[in-house]
Amino acid sequence: MQSQLPIYPEQASNFAPQVDALMIFITGVCVFFAAAITIAIVFFFFKYHRKESTAVGIVTHEDSRLEAVWMIVPLILAMAMFGSGAVVYVDYRNTPHDTLDVYVVGKQWMWKAQQPNGLKEINELHVPVGRNIRLILASEDVIHDFFVPAFRVKMDVVPGHYNTMWFRPTKPGRYHFFCSQYCGTNHALMGGWVTVMEPSDYSAWLSGSSGGSTNPAVAGEKLFAEKACITCHVANGTGPSPSLNGVYGAQVLLADGSTVTAEEAYIRESILQPNAKIVAGYPPLMPTFQGQLTEEQIFALTAYIKSLQSQPVPAKGYGIAPPTGKK
Amino acid sequence: MSNTPLTPDLELPDEHYLNATYGSGIRSWLLTTDHKRIALLYLASVTVFFFIGGVLATMIRIHLLTPGGALVTPETYNKLFTMHGVAMIFFFLIPSIPAVFGNFLIPLMIGAKDLAFPKINLLSWYIYLIGGGFVLYSFSTGGLDTGWTFYTPLSSVYSNSAVTPAVIGIFINGFSSILTGLNFIVTIHTMRAPGMTWFRLPLFAWAHYATSLVMILGTPVVAITLLLAGLERMFHLGFFNPALGGDPILFQHLFWFYSHPAVYIMILPAMGVVSEIIPTFARKPIFGYSFIAGSSIAIAVIGFLVWAHHMFVTGESTYAALTFSFLSYLVAIPSAVKVFNWTSTLYKGSISWDPPMVYALGFIGLFVIGGLTGLFLACLGLDIHIHDTYFVVAHFHYIMVGGAVMGYVGGLHFWWPKITGRLYPKSLSQFAAIILFVGFNLTFFPQFILGYLGMPRRYHTYPPEFQVLNVLSTAGASILALGYLLPMSYLIWSMRYGKVAGPNPWPATGLEWKTDSPPLTENFHVTPEVTWEPYDFQNRPDLGLAAGARPLAPAHGDD
Numbered sequence: 001m002q003s004q005l006p007i008y009p010e011q012a013s014n015f016a017p018q019v020d021a022l023m024i025f026i027t028g029v030c031v032f033f034a035a036a037i038t039i040a041i042v043f044f045f046f047k048y049h050r051k052e053s054t055a056v057g058i059v060t061h062e063d064s065r066l067e068a069v070w071m072i073v074p075l076i077l078a079m080a081m082f083g084s085g086a087v088v089y090v091d092y093r094n095t096p097h098d099t100l101d102v103y104v105v106g107k108q109w110m111w112k113a114q115q116p117n118g119l120k121e122i123n124e125l126h127v128p129v130g131r132n133i134r135l136i137l138a139s140e141d142v143i144h145d146f147f148v149p150a151f152r153v154k155m156d157v158v159p160g161h162y163n164t165m166w167f168r169p170t171k172p173g174r175y176h177f178f179c180s181q182y183c184g185t186n187h188a189l190m191g192g193w194v195t196v197m198e199p200s201d202y203s204a205w206l207s208g209s210s211g212g213s214t215n216p217a218v219a220g221e222k223l224f225a226e227k228a229c230i231t232c233h234v235a236n237g238t239g240p241s242p243s244l245n246g247v248y249g250a251q252v253l254l255a256d257g258s259t260v261t262a263e264e265a266y267i268r269e270s271i272l273q274p275n276a277k278i279v280a281g282y283p284p285l286m287p288t289f290q291g292q293l294t295e296e297q298i299f300a301l302t303a304y305i306k307s308l309q310s311q312p313v314p315a316k317g318y319g320i321a322p323p324t325g326k327k
Numbered sequence: 328m329s330n331t332p333l334t335p336d337l338e339l340p341d342e343h344y345l346n347a348t349y350g351s352g353i354r355s356w357l358l359t360t361d362h363k364r365i366a367l368l369y370l371a372s373v374t375v376f377f378f379i380g381g382v383l384a385t386m387i388r389i390h391l392l393t394p395g396g397a398l399v400t401p402e403t404y405n406k407l408f409t410m411h412g413v414a415m416i417f418f419f420l421i422p423s424i425p426a427v428f429g430n431f432l433i434p435l436m437i438g439a440k441d442l443a444f445p446k447i448n449l450l451s452w453y454i455y456l457i458g459g460g461f462v463l464y465s466f467s468t469g470g471l472d473t474g475w476t477f478y479t480p481l482s483s484v485y486s487n488s489a490v491t492p493a494v495i496g497i498f499i500n501g502f503s504s505i506l507t508g509l510n511f512i513v514t515i516h517t518m519r520a521p522g523m524t525w526f527r528l529p530l531f532a533w534a535h536y537a538t539s540l541v542m543i544l545g546t547p548v549v550a551i552t553l554l555l556a557g558l559e560r561m562f563h564l565g566f567f568n569p570a571l572g573g574d575p576i577l578f579q580h581l582f583w584f585y586s587h588p589a590v591y592i593m594i595l596p597a598m599g600v601v602s603e604i605i606p607t608f609a610r611k612p613i614f615g616y617s618f619i620a621g622s623s624i625a626i627a628v629i630g631f632l633v634w635a636h637h638m639f640v641t642g643e644s645t646y647a648a649l650t651f652s653f654l655s656y657l658v659a660i661p662s663a664v665k666v667f668n669w670t671s672t673l674y675k676g677s678i679s680w681d682p683p684m685v686y687a688l689g690f691i692g693l694f695v696i697g698g699l700t701g702l703f704l705a706c707l708g709l710d711i712h713i714h715d716t717y718f719v720v721a722h723f724h725y726i727m728v729g730g731a732v733m734g735y736v737g738g739l740h741f742w743w744p745k746i747t748g749r750l751y752p753k754s755l756s757q758f759a760a761i762i763l764f765v766g767f768n769l770t771f772f773p774q775f776i777l778g779y780l781g782m783p784r785r786y787h788t789y790p791p792e793f794q795v796l797n798v799l800s801t802a803g804a805s806i807l808a809l810g811y812l813l814p815m816s817y818l819i820w821s822m823r824y825g826k827v828a829g830p831n832p833w834p835a836t837g838l839e840w841k842t843d844s845p846p847l848t849e850n851f852h853v854t855p856e857v858t859w860e861p862y863d864f865q866n867r868p869d870l871g872l873a874a875g876a877r878p879l880a881p882a883h884g885d886d
Contacts, residue, residue, distance in 0.1 A: 022709045030699040044673035054873045056864040057611030057676035070667040078656040088708025093645045142481040149781025152712040156641045160569025163642040180715040180783040188786035
């Protein structure tokens with residue numbers, strides 16, 4: 001347990017020890033320099049205190065070697081800080097593939113999370129310990145930021161963008177999360193608790209409280225029909241638009257010859273701004289759904305498209321790039 | 328008092344810029360083109376904004392005494408910190424040293440009669456007043472609750488406060504800054520006295536030259552950015568609002584392209600002040616003159632290339648983040664060079680403990696902490712955790728208040744005898760400097776810990792585990808307030824009752840000290856000619872010093 005006046009938050013994710021190590025390294029270097037400068041100033045201040053009112057100091061001449069030393073030594077230390085920080089950051093920004101995905105929507109002034117089985121939570125987030133968790137973040141209005149101090153992670157939640165963040169909880173418990181990007185009147189109230197559970201408890205919790213929830217893929221399939229997506233995106237590839245079987249995670253060949261990985265952000269963009277990236281061999285027919293779908297509905301559609309990943313890909317009428325494209 | 332050279336009873340000069348023949352009525356002030364009087368107009372007006380910002384800060388600190396918030400509603404709290412930021416940054420810190428001391432001193436320091444464009448100088452003050460008027464209108468009719476950063480789409484769509492007049496006010500005020508910068512650059516290029524070569528310029532002038540470059544190149548960008556946010560708000564033009572096809576991240580790029588360099592607008596002039604005070608009160612040439620001058624320019628140039636380090640967790644590309652982190656570490660080097668050179672200047676000096684020196688050394692202490700904690704924030708992995716927490720709040724207050732304001736108050740003590748012709752009580756002002764230093768640290772150091780513990784910025788209420796550190800911070804703020812009220816009181820007192828200073832009370836080597844205190848309207852009786860190197864006390868018999876004959880320290884290890 002923490003003492004009455006802790007100086008760092010609990011360490012409860014894979015990133016926490018790494019970030020704390022950076023903190024200790026940089027603090028060490030900085031305390032050394034701050035102490036050296038302070039001691040030098042205080043020492044000179046008393047040692048060379050003027051005793052006669054007309055005295056002058058002794059001229060000391062500029063020395064290029066000295067200047068070079070105090071440019072190069074701090075530069076080397078600064079580069080060490082840069083490098084060690086970059087390693088952690090690159091790790092944080094590159095999500096592993098085996099994640100458990102939770103959708104999180106921020107809106108003034110609450111957080112809604114949706115578990116893979118469709119279970120919805122408000123200002124709460126339950127995750128199993130030891131699993132890589134990916135949060136897919138969307139905002140209904142202004143910019144928010146999902147911040148879990150005990151995990152040492154945060155990420156802005158930007159309207160019009162999907163951001164993702166990942167972490168691996170290492171210790172069961174309940175931890176504060178905060179909105180860390182100022183978002184208006186009740187910004188400070190826009191927080192809640194992350195509950196990290198043993199995997200068995202997590203499974204029990206999911207099945208025990210999922211009574212009223214709909215699997216997002218099922219909800220997405222219903223929407224797919226309601227919004228008439230199904231009319232053009234025919235599964236066997238005979239429609240005017242590409243079949244979506246197997247598209248999730250694949251490389252899609254575009255009309256301009258480039259390829260794009262069909263992940264959440266691409267799917268979202270294709271729904272809201274269909275003409276931004278046209279699949280090779282298909283006319284730009286699709287209307288925009290900007291303003292007609294909530295973020296949660298987009299999540300549901302994405303979940304449905306994701307569930308088609310294992311469906312047979314039709315031989316003709318697909319937009320997936322030839323397998324030469326590298327993953 | 329024993330450090331001040333013994334002088335006979337002095338009297339103020341018969342004629343000076345404050346009582347000049349063209350009159351001392353209100354009209355002679357409002358229509359003046361004298362850079363010194365314009366500087367005093369700025370001094371009065373930035374003090375008003377400092378006072379407004381200070382009252383708002385006091386309310387913030389009182390409110391945060393209890394976890395639930397002791398004083399105001401959430402809406403009001405959000406307005407308090409927003410208006411505190413806007414008043415302090417755009418209307419106090421950015422104009423403070425350049426528009427007050429830069430205006431007053433640059434012509435005096437280079438031996439000119441005025442700035443290159445005296446009427447434009449007056450115009451820039453009026454523009455400042457108009458911009459300030461719009462902002463005060465915004466404050467008094469609904470207030471402003473967007474944060475001083477005006478992030479979209481909160482500011483352009485969702486806020487219910489008086490955003491439009493505020494962005495118009497800041498847009499207008501930008502021109503004041505641009506014109507001041509323009510005036511300084513032209514003046515330094517064209518109006519230097521005979522013998523005042525570039526490498527004899529006081530480092531204060533170098534710092535203002537670098538600052539002016541940032542003002543001229545950066546200010547138009549923030550002005551246009553805020554105008555776009557205003558247009559989006561008023562006419563629903565989609566620049567930043569994703570619902571209208573805009574991109575909120577674009578706003579942040581444009582905003583920080585100015586607002587990061589703006590930090591250098593605030594700190595470079597303070598560095599210039601300190602570079603004047605240290606050699607004067609150590610009585611020896613500044614160590615590494617050309618490196619200090621060059622580092623000002625380096626900071627101004629590299630400072631333009633680091634803006635997206637405010638955006639490491641917006642989802643910007645990893646490559647962009649790596650680039651901006653790298654460049655942010657580079658900009659730390661010229662700042663370090665300055666600190667090392669200032670410290671080396673003290674070595675074998677003849678150091679007096681006069682109040683300006685106490686302030687300048689306090690500046691170095693606080694600036695070192697502020698600068699070093701920038702290294703934490705530039706570190707990509709660490710910034711994920713401390714971004715947008717109180718760690719950031721503490722860091723930039725160390726730079727802007729510990730650095731810029733400490734430099735400003737130090738400059739006020741250094742040049743007050745030149746500006747008013749009078750001295751202030753010495754022990755009281757040394758005491759005030761220490762109070763300021765202690766109060767400042769007590770206010771802001773606990774916030775580093777708060778931030779690392781995870782307390783986000785801009786919270787009107789917080790979990791109870793953060794209370795102890797918040798109470799400490801508020802306690803420090805009350806000491807800090809005393810540290811500002813004291814100088815305000817005795818400086819005003821000294822205007823009438825202070826001992827007459829004479830032309831060069833410290834004494835210092837700059838040209839501004841070769842004329843009367845207060846100076847003539849035309850600055851100099853005859854155009855001075857510069858035949859000495861900067862901060863040279865050895866070859867200046869006119870200063871009345873021992874001139875190297877009797878050095879204080881034993882001359883061993885002379886290097």
